[in-house]
Amino acid sequence: MAVLLAGIGPGDEVIMPSFTFVSAATAVVLRGGVPVFVDINPVSLNLDPAAVEGAITDATKAIITVHYASVGTGIDRLVTLCQRHGLILIEDAAHAVGATFEGQPLGSFGQMATLSFHETKNVISGEGGALLINDPELIARAEVISDKGTDRARFERGETQKYVWQDVGSSFRASELTSAFLLAQLEEQDAIVARRRELWARYHIALESHEIRGGLLRPNISQSCGTNGHIYYVLLSDEDKRRTLIDGLKAQGIHAVFHYVPLHDSPAGRRYSRTAGSMAHTVSIASRILRLPMHLGLTNVAVDRVVTALGETLGKPSDG
Ligand SMILES: Cc1ncc(COP(=O)(O)O)c(C=O)c1O
Incomplete structure (x- = not known):
């Protein structure tokens, strides 16, 4: 969903670590984009910001960074880099629920952040995840994409008479049972x-x-x-x-x-x-x-x- 919202399309390059799980890379490839892998810093095990800067080309559209083992080192430099080059920053915060960098929650630095509630993570619901959106302009489209490309959420709020197909999308929502399980986890x-x-x-x-x-x-x-x-x-x-x-x-x-x-x-x-x-x-x-x-x-x-x-x-x- 993050890659869809970032508008990644054929030929767009997205810089990310190679030392990570496949989810980010395969999402980019599904949109026709090209994952561009750069090296990690051997101490933080996160993206090396200098290597990222060296990898930026005219085709670069976004950076997906991972907070390996919930360590946020380097995120401040990536934020600056993205601002300077007009790039979208997506945090893969699968490891990082409840972690901070300089007191600020990880997942709140980029335009978007993805969480995983896979059974191996700190807070779990078996499978599933969440998308955190820090850019208000992306929220309305996210609502549609997450609900099979329809404006059903607006319909349920009484904002439209019927709901129709508005955009691309998929069934990204968690079931009520999964959500109930997750809520109990989040409370703990x-x-x-x-x-x-x-x-x-x-x-x-x-x-x-x-x-x-x-x-x-x-x-x-x-x-x-x-x-x-x-x-x-x-x-x-x-x-x-x-x-x-x-x-x-x-x-x-x-x-x-x-x-x-x-x-x-x-x-x-x-x-x-x-x-x-x-x-x-x-x-x-x-x-x-x-x-x-x-x-x-x-x-x-x-x-x-x-x-x-x-x-x-x-x-x-x-x-x-
Ligand atoms: C950095 C990272 N991102 C994403 C994931 C996978 O998340 P999901 O299975 O919820 O897509 C993992 C799983 O191990 C991971 O380590």
């Missing part, structure tokens, strides 16, 4: 974020000694970011080390996982998109990142068990 959002932050901090403190010994890197998050504890990840020295850890943890019944396979290096990515500049950080981070178990049902004891198992597995090569 503060408690959910608070508990996830506790779990995040517990990992972070417990893993400091491993970082000092050089076994891994912990997330390095600027003071400006109020994160929501969505993901706790570590960065390993290389892919082999990560494989050893995944297998070692699995042997102890612990499910730790890597994350995105870079989109530019996927079959559809190669067919439909292009890259701009080096993708070295994207490729490197994608091969070294390991996400540790993080969900609301996780206990402090379970976090401690993960940390112990991780320490044992990290120690193995040098012990043996």
Whole structure:
């Protein structure tokens, strides 16, 4: 919906990270647009604003940025860049419900922001999401697009005698059952974020000694970011080390996982998109990142068990 509202059409370029989920890229391709992938910053894991600036061409229409692991670093520079070049900024805030940058909620910086309520997220409804619109001029069209391209919402408010097909659109609305489930989740959002932050901090403190010994890197998050504890990840020295850890943890019944396979290096990515500049950080981070178990049902004891198992597995090569 965001891409439709942004008016992306054939040949329009949309700059986005390759280190992300497919939703943003496939939405652009569905409108005939071209995703242009640029590299991420290796510390924030968000779009590198300098790389974005270098990728802007006459065909660039929008930037879709991701707040990876609910970190907002770089969003201020992207806002300035978009204003300077007359581009639409869309925040993929799938990870970022309840997170802030310099005190301002993520999802409120661009003209639009997309949220995900997929079961893996902080606030869930099984599947589904929401579009946040920060530009009042887009709201009337969004209402129509979200309701199969009709003005039924105006009809239901008594503003028109009948509703008719007005525009392109689809069935973007959530069912009442899904919405009811989501409402209960949203009511608990503060408690959910608070508990996830506790779990995040517990990992972070417990893993400091491993970082000092050089076994891994912990997330390095600027003071400006109020994160929501969505993901706790570590960065390993290389892919082999990560494989050893995944297998070692699995042997102890612990499910730790890597994350995105870079989109530019996927079959559809190669067919439909292009890259701009080096993708070295994207490729490197994608091969070294390991996400540790993080969900609301996780206990402090379970976090401690993960940390112990991780320490044992990290120690193995040098012990043996
Ligand atoms: C950055 C990002 N955007 C979007 C999504 C997907 O959202 P949805 O499945 O609701 O389209 C994910 C899911 O993992 C994601 O990580």
